[in-house]
Amino acid sequence: MDRYTKKVIAWDLGKRMTVELVQRTLNKAMESQNYPEAVMLHPDQGSQYTSHEYEETIKNSGMTHSFSRKGYPYHNASLETWHGHLKREWVYQFKYKNFEEAYQSIFWYIEAFYNSKQIHQSLGYLTPNQFEKVSA
Known part of the structure; x- marks a missing residue:
């Protein structure tokens, strides 16, 4: 999530939290954004984020x-x-039949609702997508 625009710029879903999952998400974020050189990544201290592979990618x-x-x-x-x-x-409002159904549901929430329709007072009552456009 970009803290300035509140936009979810990359996400992924896995059955387990692995280094590969967070690497894939980070790669999606880097591919989707023209980020400035002064980017700070601030994850929690989970083992995935402190792994050698993840540290190397960031470095x-x-x-x-x-x-x-x-x-x-x-x-x-x-x-x-x-x-x-x-x-x-x-997520807690539904009972998903399988992983694919859960993935599609979360995709809709993030891409079709949150980034596109969810307004934020702190963004001047704009959505993350709208705020990103006017801030560019």
């Missing part, structure tokens, strides 16, 4: 890797809050 991309203290999620509150909204407002 090679020129991004800065930042962490909060262990057990202190407040520095990443916006993303923690967003995940809570996704789960309460969407």
Whole structure:
């Protein structure tokens, strides 16, 4: 998630949280954005984000890797809050038959609703997509 525009710029879904999953998501983000050189990536301290492979990708991309203290999620509150909204407002409302159905449902929430229709007071009552366009 881009903290400035509040846009979910890349996401993925897996049956388990693995290094490969977070690498794939990071690669999607890098491919989809013309990001400035001064990008700071601020994940939690999960083993996926502290792995050698992930660290190498960040180092090679020129991004800065930042962490909060262990057990202190407040520095990443916006993303923690967003995940809570996704789960309460969407995921927990359905019983998915299979992984593909869950993936398609979450795809719709992020791409068709959240980025495109969900307005934010902090963005001047614009959606993340609208705010990104006027900020470019």
